[in-house]
Amino acid sequence: MASGVEVGKLKRAPLRRWLSGGVTRDYRDPQYPTVRLRANGERTKASIFLVFNEQNVTRWRKVGTWPDLCIDTFLEQLPATLAERAAGGEVMFGQFVTVADVVTWYAGHVADNTTMSVSWRRNVRSIVTRHLIPRAGQLPLASLSWSDLDSALVKSMLADGYSPRYVVEVVSKLKTAFSSAAGLRLLDSNPLAGFKPSVRLPKALDARLYxxxxxxxxxxxxxxxxxxxxxxxxxxxxxxxxxxxxxxxxxxxxxxxxxxxxxxxxxxxxxxxxxxxxxxxxxxxxxxxxxxxxxxxxxxxxxxxxxxxxxxxxxxxxxxxxxxxxxxxxxxxxxxxxxxxxxxxxxxxxxxxxxxxxxxxxxxxxxxxxxxxxxxxxxxxxxxxxxxxxxxxxxxxxxxxxxxxxxxxxxxxxxx
Structure with missing residues (x-):
């Protein structure tokens, strides 16, 4: 996709022309300097970001996807959203409110990625639906603690008889989901960076056949x-x-x-x-x-x-x-x-x-x-x-x- 920024009005007709034109990746309206739209690869949708400068660092925070999110409704709510942020409110996670939001997005994100094997993508979907959402999906991102995550996911899986190696695999998929979301600026930061599950792996067994x-x-x-x-x-x-x-x-x-x-x-x-x-x-x-x-x-x-x-x-x-x-x-x-x-x-x-x-x-x-x-x-x-x-x-x-x-x-x- 071409880079660059197109300048225009944040209205439905100009946005549709921008997406179908396929020339620039980003779109902005000078009337709303904190708002930036970024087209997806197929140019069928665009992520809506709030862009701020904090301590000389530019931060992008996704707040929705157009046209899923009505641009008129978003702009009507923008002053209140900015006021809430100025007062210390949480807007950094946008559409991601819970752990379930992140892992559900990730399962969809890799579902059609043909650079990954079909079996690997199926494994991701299985882990998300069978373990991550039922056990840790309700945990809120705004106050996510490693201790709560370890109890809800790691300790509960071990208590249910899952092997330590499988538990580590599940945690690895969870961390990959958060890392991917942060890498694409869907999360302001990765709250699981550095997280290690409280699991001690058994010594490697002699699994060879002779x-x-x-x-x-x-x-x-x-x-x-x-x-x-x-x-x-x-x-x-x-x-x-x-x-x-x-x-x-x-x-x-x-x-x-x-x-x-x-x-x-x-x-x-x-x-x-x-x-x-x-x-x-x-x-x-x-x-x-x-x-x-x-x-x-x-x-x-x-x-x-x-x-x-x-x-x-x-x-x-x-x-x-x-x-x-x-x-x-x-x-x-x-x-x-x-x-x-x-x-x-x-x-x-x-x-x-x-x-x-x-x-x-x-x-x-x-x-x-x-x-x-x-x-x-x-x-x-x-x-x-x-x-x-x-x-x-x-x-x-x-x-x-x-x-x-x-x-x-x-x-x-x-x-x-």
């Missing part, structure tokens, strides 16, 4: 219901993230490749994963099982309506899979560790994990190492088979590799 854990992991997966086991089997076979895997569609498996579109990946780059013989057999068997037991679906892991399972559902499945403390992402870390230990080229490993690579290196990989990616997955899948992968899906593994295991388990029986 090669020696494969047997136990295979055993658990073989006893898990088909749909849940398949999610983590795919993650194990390809090192994909849980959010990428849960959104897998049948039309993304074309020929001998699984194509994960940019919209589903963390870095926004398309990921093309070659399907080994074992992977193709696994996916074909799962497709037949889904048709017979669930019906035809667009998604490998269908949820409610025309959508895949929610990320929270996938995470809940992950918790049910634990035989020691680890997260779903540790399956991806184990994938990376194993392919390094069996001698897979580092660049190929980074390509399989869809880590961002320099442009020149990415070009080199695409032109020279595509065959190496397929060979790497063949080598890695053979490594899994030799360590008992047949426990999960015995009918897709050549019988010569090892014993078939228990064909009556929930996962294995589904392949028969």
């Amino acid at each position: 090669d020696s854990d494969l047997g136990e992991l295979f055993k658990l997966l073989s006893e898990t219901v088909m749909v849940q086991a398949m999610l983590f089997v795919l993650m194990m076979m390809f090192g994909t993230r849980i959010n990428e895997t849960r959104q897998a569609r049948w039309d993304q498996f074309t020929g001998d490749v699984w194509v994960i579109p940019p919209s589903n990946t963390k870095n926004g780059n398309e990921l093309r994963l070659p399907l080994t013989k074992s992977a193709r057999a696994l996916i074909d068997h799962y497709r037949r099982w889904q048709l017979a037991n669930v019906g035809k679906r667009a998604w490998l892991f269908p949820g409610r309506g025309q959508a895949p399972i929610a990320v929270r559902t996938a995470q809940d499945w992950s918790v049910g899979l634990r035989f020691k403390y680890f997260t779903s992402h540790d399956i991806r870390r184990l994938f990376r560790t194993i392919i390094a230990e069996i001698g897979i080229d580092t660049v190929i490993g980074e390509l399989l994990l869809n880590h961002s690579l320099p442009v020149l290196l990415r070009t080199y990989v695409q032109s020279s190492l595509n065959a190496g990616v397929s060979q790497a997955l063949e080598q890695y899948h053979q490594y899994l088979i030799e360590r008992g992968f047949n426990q999960i899906a015995p009918e897709i593994i050549p019988r010569s590799h090892s014993d078939l295991g228990n064909g009556q388990s929930q996962m294995a029986s589904g392949w028969l």
